[in-house]
Amino acid sequence: MSAQPGLFIAFEGGDGAGKSTQVRLLADAVVLAGREVVITRQPGGTPLGQSLRELVLHGDHMSARAEALLFAADKADHVEQVIRPALRVGSVVITDRYVDSSVAYQGAGRDLGADEVQRLQTWAVDGLLPDLTVIVDISADEGRRRRGEVHDRMESEGDDFHEAIRSHFLAMAAAEPERYLVVDGTASVEEIAEQIADRVRELGIDL
Numbered sequence: 001m002s003a004q005p006g007l008f009i010a011f012e013g014g015d016g017a018g019k020s021t022q023v024r025l026l027a028d029a030v031v032l033a034g035r036e037v038v039i040t041r042q043p044g045g046t047p048l049g050q051s052l053r054e055l056v057l058h059g060d061h062m063s064a065r066a067e068a069l070l071f072a073a074d075k076a077d078h079v080e081q082v083i084r085p086a087l088r089v090g091s092v093v094i095t096d097r098y099v100d101s102s103v104a105y106q107g108a109g110r111d112l113g114a115d116e117v118q119r120l121q122t123w124a125v126d127g128l129l130p131d132l133t134v135i136v137d138i139s140a141d142e143g144r145r146r147r148g149e150v151h152d153r154m155e156s157e158g159d160d161f162h163e164a165i166r167s168h169f170l171a172m173a174a175a176e177p178e179r180y181l182v183v184d185g186t187a188s189v190e191e192i193a194e195q196i197a198d199r200v201r202e203l204g205i206d207l
Helices: 021-032 047-058 064-088 099-110 114-124 140-147 159-175 189-201
Strands: 007-013 036-040 092-096 130-135 180-184
Touching: 007 021, 007 064, 007 099, 021 036, 021 047, 021 092, 021 189, 036 064, 047 064, 064 092, 064 099, 064 114, 092 114, 099 114, 099 159, 130 159, 130 189, 140 159, 159 180
Parallel strands: 007 092, 007 130, 036 092, 130 180
Antiparallel strands: none
């Protein structure tokens, strides 16, 4: 077992922002620094999560509340099966999406109420918050341009939906700047990666 404490980092942002690229680059850097890394995503980080991902992203129409509950179920399973066990043995867990996505997408985008969805999500994950949340920020228009012609249920929503999500991500970051890093998703991949690395160094990893 590692003598070092685990570290939990989440990446958030609109569809097409480039989160997955930055997750991979950070994971590679952390491995080079000598730490064990667990990369995961939500939904889809467990067998149950894979089934729920197919339902919520590619299934037929469902009500907004049903959608929010399915995302909460995914996170509850994900935290118990993947994230907490990895943190207990000192791993660095890097997830592509976490609680804030549900708060922004279902709370703000679906207009269910951010506070209500936040309470649901917090209960589902038993209060577990990331040590750092990186928001890769792009406009709805830029996200649509990057996604091209292929869209899942979320991506196919209009720009108003995606701008509401973006605004809520930025509001969350402004309210807790010590726990968030907002990076400009239109900057170069290398520039974004270095900004993230600088912030992760502050958490005690010598990248």
